[in-house]
Amino acid sequence: MLEKKDIELESAVLIGVVTREQDETQSKEYLDELEFLTYTAGGEVKKRFTQKMEMPNPKTFIGTGKMEEVKQFIDDNEIGTAIFDDELSAAQERNISKILGVKVLDRTNLILDIFAQRAQTSYARTQVELAQCEYLLPRLKGMWTHLERQKGGIGMRGPGETEIETDRRIVRDKIALLKAKIKTIDKQMAVQRGNRGKMVRVALVGYTNVGKSTLMNTISKSEVFAENKLFATLDTTVRKVVIQNLPFLLTDTVGFIRKLPTQLVESFKSTLDEVREADLLLHVVDISHPNFEEHIASVNKILGEIDSADKPTIMVFNKIDAYKAEPFDETDLTAERTTDHYSLAEWKRTWMNRVGEDNALFISALNKKNLEEFKKRVYNEVREIHVTRFPYNHFLYPDYDYENLGEEE
Ligand SMILES: Nc1nc2c(ncn2[C@@H]2O[C@H](COP(=O)(O)OP(=O)(O)OP(=O)(O)O)[C@@H](O)[C@H]2O)c(=O)[nH]1
Ligand SMILES: [Mg+2]
Numbered sequence: 113m114l115e116k117k118d119i120e121l122e123s124a125v126l127i128g129v130v131t132r133e134q135d136e137t138q139s140k141e142y143l144d145e146l147e148f149l150t151y152t153a154g155g156e157v158k159k160r161f162t163q164k165m166e167m168p169n170p171k172t173f174i175g176t177g178k179m180e181e182v183k184q185f186i187d188d189n190e191i192g193t194a195i196f197d198d199e200l201s202a203a204q205e206r207n208i209s210k211i212l213g214v215k216v217l218d219r220t221n222l223i224l225d226i227f228a229q230r231a232q233t234s235y236a237r238t239q240v241e242l243a244q245c246e247y248l249l250p251r252l253k254g255m256w257t258h259l260e261r262q263k264g265g266i267g268m269r270g271p272g273e274t275e276i277e278t279d280r281r282i283v284r285d286k287i288a289l290l291k292a293k294i295k296t297i298d299k300q301m302a303v304q305r306g307n308r309g310k311m312v313r314v315a316l317v318g319y320t321n322v323g324k325s326t327l328m329n330t331i332s333k334s335e336v337f338a339e340n341k342l343f344a345t346l347d348t349t350v351r352k353v354v355i356q357n358l359p360f361l362l363t364d365t366v367g368f369i370r371k372l373p374t375q376l377v378e379s380f381k382s383t384l385d386e387v388r389e390a391d392l393l394l395h396v397v398d399i400s401h402p403n404f405e406e407h408i409a410s411v412n413k414i415l416g417e418i419d420s421a422d423k424p425t426i427m428v429f430n431k432i433d434a435y436k437a438e439p440f441d442e443t444d445l446t447a448e449r450t451t452d453h454y455s456l457a458e459w460k461r462t463w464m465n466r467v468g469e470d471n472a473l474f475i476s477a478l479n480k481k482n483l484e485e486f487k488k489r490v491y492n493e494v495r496e497i498h499v500t501r502f503p504y505n506h507f508l509y510p511d512y513d514y515e516n517l518g519e520e521e
Pocket of ligand 1: 318319320321322323324325326327341342343365366367368430431432433434475476477478479
């Protein structure tokens with residue numbers, strides 16, 4: 113990226129609340145994710161603040177005492193940004209930044225900002241800009257005006273930067289314009305998708321950073337950008353893949369995240385059409401992540417929002433090389449064995465029970481572990497769909513043959 117702040121990290125504090133539904137471990141994991149988001153956006157977290165409370169304060173989100181503590185730290189350490197884990201109302205955001213005197217962002221803001229930074233094509237940029245405008249619109253009144261000193265950096269890219277002084281009408285016009293632009297591109301994309309004929313379409317879906325692009329690169333020998341940051345991929349890549357003469361289309365697309373801003377789901381609807389129109393989903397999971405089960409739930413929720421929850425799906429548990437179970441002390445009679453102590457074999461059994469023996473695969477895309485099994489499973493599933501469309505082709509595709517596969521490598 114060209115932005116200067118990629119080199120010079122912006123210092124930030126994180127603020128989260130611990131509620132009844134959200135216990136301390138969970139709250140810590142959420143803040144871990146928020147810290148990773150901050151890092152991805154180009155920030156460095158200097159301190160985290162949490163407060164136990166039943167309901168966020170409607171005016172300032174956290175309580176007065178806690179706010180004092182945060183302010184003190186910000187003043188003493190020259191912090192430039194305060195980032196809240198939950199979505200703040202326009203009024204809360206205003207009140208808080210008045211008190212703290214620094215830029216105040218929420219999780220939505222941060223995610224939108226990362227998307228803005230990472231959008232490569234004009235299509236992705238248009239979609240992100242639309243989401244930013246939709247986010248901005250209800251917050252326009254008085255936003256940022258007391259912060260004239262600060263320009264640029266996290267959360268300040270995009271429409272917020274140029275349209276501070278303008279009124280809502282202009283943003284509304286812009287939204288209309290962006291929507292029209294997206295509609296035009298959509299038509300072209302729909303035609304493109306139509307041209308692909310009856311070819312079977314498989315889509316990689318999953319939480320961000322689970323290894324979708326890495327898997328895509330490994331099996332299609334393509335070069336999709338993959339890295340250990342969130343939302344490495346924003347655009348959709350479609351590759352023709354051939355396993356033992358059987359051709360199909362494989363799509364790699366944007367990763368999901370817990371509480372993905374609704375504006376983004378909305379404006380990325382067209383990118384997500386690739387998922388909606390797929391015949392088969394490969395739901396990739398990072399099993400080495402302590403929260404992977406919650407990630408699965410988040411992904412399923414978003415799949416539901418885009419009418420794709422009932423598609424044939426194979427669960428692909430990736431990063432088995434990095435999986436580590438919590439050690440369990442058999443001699444400690446007070447210790448309770450939980451899923452944290454599960455071995456990979458136990459997870460395998462559990463998931464095979466849940467989704468069917470054929471629908472849970474355990475691989476390492478990076479170390480190329482169990483990729484044979486993966487290819488075989490995908491081959492069989494794709495073949496089943498393929499022969500319903502090209503019945504006369506049936507004889508062309510015999511059972512998966514390990515022997516022949518060597519030639520493909
Ligand atoms: N240890 C380990 N790391 C992996 C494996 N597969 C991918 N990774 C790493 O995980 C990180 C994320 O990989 P990506 O392929 O960019 O993940 P993605 O799902 O495409 O992420 P987004 O595009 O951000 O949604 C990279 O640093 C990869 O090298 C694996 O099997 N084992
Ligand atoms: Mg990716």
